[in-house]
Amino acid sequence: MPDNVPRLELQGVSKKFGKTSVLDRIDLKVMENEFFAILGPSGSGKSTLLRTVIGIERPDEGKILINGKDVTDLPANKRNLSVVFQSYALYPNMTVYQNIAFPLKMRHLTPEAIKKRVLPTAERLGITDILQKNVTKISGGQKQRTALARALVREPAIFLLDEPLSNLDARVRFRAREELRSLQVGLRQSFVYVTHDQFEVSNIANRVAVLHNGKFEQISSFKELYEYPETKWVGDFIGNYPMNFLPASMVAGDGTEGEAGFRTEWIEVSDSGIDCEVQSGETVGDINFLYCVKDDSHFIVKHDRYVEPGSRLKCSVGRCNLYVDGKLVKKDILGQQQR
Ligand SMILES: Nc1ncnc2c1ncn2[C@@H]1O[C@H](COP(=O)(O)OP(=O)(O)OP(=O)(O)O)[C@@H](O)[C@H]1O
Ligand SMILES: [Mg+2]
Numbered sequence: 315m316p317d318n319v320p321r322l323e324l325q326g327v328s329k330k331f332g333k334t335s336v337l338d339r340i341d342l343k344v345m346e347n348e349f350f351a352i353l354g355p356s357g358s359g360k361s362t363l364l365r366t367v368i369g370i371e372r373p374d375e376g377k378i379l380i381n382g383k384d385v386t387d388l389p390a391n392k393r394n395l396s397v398v399f400q401s402y403a404l405y406p407n408m409t410v411y412q413n414i415a416f417p418l419k420m421r422h423l424t425p426e427a428i429k430k431r432v433l434p435t436a437e438r439l440g441i442t443d444i445l446q447k448n449v450t451k452i453s454g455g456q457k458q459r460t461a462l463a464r465a466l467v468r469e470p471a472i473f474l475l476d477e478p479l480s481n482l483d484a485r486v487r488f489r490a491r492e493e494l495r496s497l498q499v500g501l502r503q504s505f506v507y508v509t510h511d512q513f514e515v516s517n518i519a520n521r522v523a524v525l526h527n528g529k530f531e532q533i534s535s536f537k538e539l540y541e542y543p544e545t546k547w548v549g550d551f552i553g554n555y556p557m558n559f560l561p562a563s564m565v566a567g568d569g570t571e572g573e574a575g576f577r578t579e580w581i582e583v584s585d586s587g588i589d590c591e592v593q594s595g596e597t598v599g600d601i602n603f604l605y606c607v608k609d610d611s612h613f614i615v616k617h618d619r620y621v622e623p624g625s626r627l628k629c630s631v632g633r634c635n636l637y638v639d640g641k642l643v644k645k646d647i648l649g650q651q652q653r
Contacts, residue, residue, distance in 0.1 A: 317346050319382040321472050321504040322367065327376035329362055336362045338528035339376065344472065349498050349505045351515035354525030355551070360508040363525070364476050367506070369393050380471055396465035400477040402457050404449045404464075410436075410456075411445040414463045431467045438500070439463050439493075455486045462497070473505045479514060494518065512536070512552060524548055540577070546640045549575050555603075558613035564588060565631045566647050572638035574647070578603075578614045580633040587630030592621045 320343040329337040336359040344350045354360050365371040367378060369390035378386050385393050404413050411432060418428045436442045439459040444452055449460060458478060465473060479487050479494075495518045498505055507515060515522055516536045523533040532544045536552075543549035549557030557575045565574035565588070590608040597603075597620055604615045606627060615629055636644040 320345055320379070321348075321381060322506065323379040323382075324367070325377045325379070327366060327373045327378065329359075329366055329371060329373050335528050337366065337373070340528075340530065342523065342530070344504050344506055346504060347502045348520045349507065349518055351519035351522040352506065352508045352525055353512055353515060353522050354510065356510055358525045359528055360510070360525055361476055364397070364474055364506070364508050367474060368395055368397055394471045395474055396468050396470035396472075397474045397476070398461045398465050398478045400480050402461040404457060404460060406450050407448075409446050409448055410441060410452065410460050413449055413460055414467055417464060417468045432463075435463045435466050439497070453486075454482045455490055458482065458490055459493075466501075471504075473503060474508075475505065476508045477510070480509075480511070491518070524551065526551075542635060542642060542645050543575070544642045546573075546575065546637055553577065555614050559637065560588075560608065560611045560613065562636055562647075564608070565634055566636070570636070570647075572636050572643065574631065574634040575637050575642075576631050576634040578616050581613070581615050581629050581631055583615065583617050584628055584630045587628045589626060589628055592623055592625050592627050594623050595620055
């Protein structure tokens with residue numbers, strides 16, 4: 315299979331439930347070895363998109379291609395995809411081994427052949443010592459790895475994961491995220507990873523597609539989403555803090571039309587610059603977050619000192635992008651930070 319044929323391609327895929335349009339002419343290409351993330355708020359249509367790719371939902375319009383072949387009319391079990399759902403959907407009356415072996419058994423592989431695939435996969439995921447345990451008796455993290463192992467042994471064309479970490483508690487989740495990343499690097503396979511949590515994919519994904527109102531608002535690296543959101547909506551959605559927006563004339567000089575968009579860490583407290591009022595402040599460790607207001611615009615400044623609410627502060631913006639009608643029209647109208 316040549317590298318330039320997308321492993322997965324969607325061409326103008328639309329899906330409605332009744333009168334509600336959930337997916338609106340979605341185009342997408344996932345390449346060989348790519349970790350592709352689909353990120354969007356709850357209800358934005360992420361699971362619907364995945365279910366359409368799998369073949370559980372049928373698109374109203376458009377085509378789905380796997381390895382260049384049109385599979386739009388193929389049933390789910392003929393598409394050679396592996397899916398890990400949020401719930402893991404493990405078979406509760408079986409052991410870890412039996413769960414992982416199940417898809418191979420369905421393909422009528424001999425017990426010997428099954429063992430040859432299950433053991434190395436379990437080894438790679440670090441679950442060899444629990445293979446004989448019933449899945450109701452293992453931890454959340456172990457369940458996740460069992461579900462991944464079961465998906466892996468099938469040697470699918472693509473891996474699809476729908477919020478696979480959301481059932482784990484925060485601490486385990488951090489580790490699971492790291493494991494997933496090293497797994498993908500080791501596997502060199504294509505992944506489509508669906509989540510509402512940007513921090514699950516910010517370090518893993520080669521590309522991230524932001525789903526909003528049934529369309530991809532932006533498809534790029536996470537760094538690009540963060541530094542150069544193509545719309546104000548993306549700027550607001552991405553990051554620990556929303557991107558700040560002020561009239562461009564205030565930041566970049568008189569006569570500049572539109573709005574300047576800048577991240578909190580691109581602002582410096584200085585003697586010159588924009589005069590604003592501190593409305594409230596919050597201290598986290600040794601950083602102070604100051605909620606400032608200038609005319610009707612609000613923005614957050616990170617500062618090494620706590621400043622009493624009601625005080626005035628002067629800020630200068632070191633770097634910003636230009637937005638007109640909510641859309642990015644120019645990057646870095648004020649220079650760029652050192653990298
Ligand atoms: N079978 C269905 N019938 C009718 N409406 C549906 C159906 N499945 C999903 N929807 C609607 O489609 C929209 C998208 O749902 P979907 O489950 O794809 O969102 P999501 O992005 O996966 O959300 P979450 O992050 O909460 O999992 C929602 O408004 C949902 O109510
Ligand atoms: Mg969902």
